[in-house]
Amino acid sequence: MATKKDTQKADGGEGSVKSDVLREPAERLYASELDALAAADKFEKPTGWRLSPKAVLLYIMGGKVGETNITPKYVGAPRIVEIAIATLATDRALLLIGEPGTAKSWLSEHLAAAICNDSQLLVQGTAGTTEEQIRYTWNYALLLAEGPSPKALVPSPIHRALEAGKLVRFEEITRCPSEVQDALITLLSEKVLTVPELGLHVQAKRGFNVIATANTRDRGVNDMSAALKRRFNIVVLPVPSDIDTEVAIVARRVREIGSSLQLPAAPPAEEAVRRVVQVFQELRRGQTIDGKQKLKSPSGVLSTAEAISVLGNGMALAGHFGTGRVNDRDLAAGLLGAVVKEDSKDAAVFVEYLENVMKKRGGAWESLYMACKELV
Numbered sequence: 001m002a003t004k005k006d007t008q009k010a011d012g013g014e015g016s017v018k019s020d021v022l023r024e025p026a027e028r029l030y031a032s033e034l035d036a037l038a039a040a041d042k043f044e045k046p047t048g049w050r051l052s053p054k055a056v057l058l059y060i061m062g063g064k065v066g067e068t069n070i071t072p073k074y075v076g077a078p079r080i081v082e083i084a085i086a087t088l089a090t091d092r093a094l095l096l097i098g099e100p101g102t103a104k105s106w107l108s109e110h111l112a113a114a115i116c117n118d119s120q121l122l123v124q125g126t127a128g129t130t131e132e133q134i135r136y137t138w139n140y141a142l143l144l145a146e147g148p149s150p151k152a153l154v155p156s157p158i159h160r161a162l163e164a165g166k167l168v169r170f171e172e173i174t175r176c177p178s179e180v181q182d183a184l185i186t187l188l189s190e191k192v193l194t195v196p197e198l199g200l201h202v203q204a205k206r207g208f209n210v211i212a213t214a215n216t217r218d219r220g221v222n223d224m225s226a227a228l229k230r231r232f233n234i235v236v237l238p239v240p241s242d243i244d245t246e247v248a249i250v251a252r253r254v255r256e257i258g259s260s261l262q263l264p265a266a267p268p269a270e271e272a273v274r275r276v277v278q279v280f281q282e283l284r285r286g287q288t289i290d291g292k293q294k295l296k297s298p299s300g301v302l303s304t305a306e307a308i309s310v311l312g313n314g315m316a317l318a319g320h321f322g323t324g325r326v327n328d329r330d331l332a333a334g335l336l337g338a339v340v341k342e343d344s345k346d347a348a349v350f351v352e353y354l355e356n357v358m359k360k361r362g363g364a365w366e367s368l369y370m371a372c373k374e375l376v
Contacts, residue, residue, distance in 0.1 A: 023260070025120055026073075026113035033059060034114065036068035046089045048165040048207015049115050053085045056114040060085075060107070073110045074103055075249045080235060081107070087233040088115060088167065093188050093210040095173070095229075098237035101303025103249075104213040107237070108169050111211060116166040121157040125172035131183045134158055135193060148197040158210070162193055165205030170212040178222050184210070188231035217301060239304070243289065246277050246304055254311045261312075265319030268311050268326040275368060276331060279358075280307050283339065283349070288357060295353060298339050298346040310334035332371035351376050 027034065034050070037059055043052035051059065058065065060081050062072030074081060087094045088111065096104040112119040123133055136159050142152035161168035173181060187193060191204035212232065214224070240246035247270065255267045280302040282288050286295050314330035322330055340346045354376070358369045 026109050027117050027119055030059075030071070030073075030110075030113065033068060033070050034117065036065050037070070037114075040065045046207070048205065049089075050117050051114050053082075053089060056085050056111070057081055059114045060110055072252075074107050075240075075245060075252075076103075076237070080237065083233075084111065084235050087235070088209050088211070090233075091191070091209075092233045093212065093231055095212045095214060095232035095234045096237055097214045097216055097234060099216055099239050099303060100301045101305035101307075102237040102239055103304075104215075104237055105169075105171055108171075108211040108213055112167045112169055116207060118166055119169065121161045121166055121168040123157055123168065123170045125170060125175040127175060127177070129176045129180050131180050132156070134180065134183045134187075136195060150198065150200075153195065153198070158187065159193055159202065161210075162187075162191075162202050162204045162208050165207030167207075167209050167211055170210055172215060173212040174214045174222050174224060176222060178225065181222065181224055181228055185228055185231065188228075239284075243274065243277055243281055246281065246307070247274050249304055250277055250307050250311065253308045254315070257308065257312050258315050263312070263315045263319050265315040265322075265324050265326060268314060268331075271364065272314075272326055272328075272331060273311060275365065276307055276310055276335065279335060279353075280304075280338075282357070283353060293357065295357065296349045298343070298349045300339070300342040300346065302338060306338045310338055328368040328371040329374075331368065332375055335372060336375050347376060 037051055037055045041052050041055040043054045045052045049056075057078065058070055060073050061078050063070050084094055084096070084107070096108060098104055109119045112121070123129070133156055136156050137154045138148075139152045139154055142149070146152060155163070158168050158170075160166075170184075188210065191208065193202040193204075194200070195202065240249060251267070251270060251273045254273070257263075258265070258267055278289060282295060283297055284302045286297040287293060288295065310331060311326070311334070313334045314326045317330040317333070318324060318326045336350065339350045350372075354369055354372055358365050358372070361369075
């Protein structure tokens, strides 16, 4: 449980929280923004919502309310976010799908923080997720001592969300076995959870809903049944198509992560961010940015999240083992690991890119080329 000291905050966004917690939930990290929006919000709020849909949109997309600057949480088309928010105001659940690194989990966390001030009601989908993690389980010591009773019941995050009228997040739903996924069908249709051992029917309070995420690369793992898909409104989050948008996303998140983790290095210069993002985009697309040269693509996914990781790792290297400023040697190790991570044959793809593209560009690219060549 967080202590008062853990949750003490200074004014501002990410990185300003005075805490020993490695990663604060969004509702604590951006508490000052949420408080300012709640105080100024004059629009109608759905039952159980802390903010109106318009205020939620402002929180996600950024802007200003009074003297408080609202930092953007999602960089993309506002209409996508409007559809997601409107869905959660109905009795339909929301499914966010997209490539890895398209901010599905990030958006779901901030939607939950803005709407119900609680983003921690979470089910993480894995091959080991069981139906009990969706419904409920038991404290077996109490169960053996006293038999089935409300005191012995251990509610799942979905169970708690039903009772409290809050949003629950279901991450990577297609990673779960099909029979576990289908345990959601009755919950989403009837808005009730049955506990037959106690003869209880837990009715959902107004405000309850589900935000699920699914990775398009995992569709073949445990694809959702048609019956379950019909209970969701599906919103597709696109991969950033232009380099300027992706550079803006990556640069902002790297600054936030560096501040949050207190990395002893300055954020990388925009030129360095742009070079990393360009490498990722070109290898991902299988052609250079200008479209003049075809390239081989690696087998793995070069997502925006991985570009952020490469630059964050570069900050750690620069701060602990370098000059305190991110240079091309700090970036090279992360680039190699990102490209060659699923198949050793991808090393040849990366070498071909170095020789046929990066080397020929010269200029500002020469130092990054030489640093990468040291490692392959």
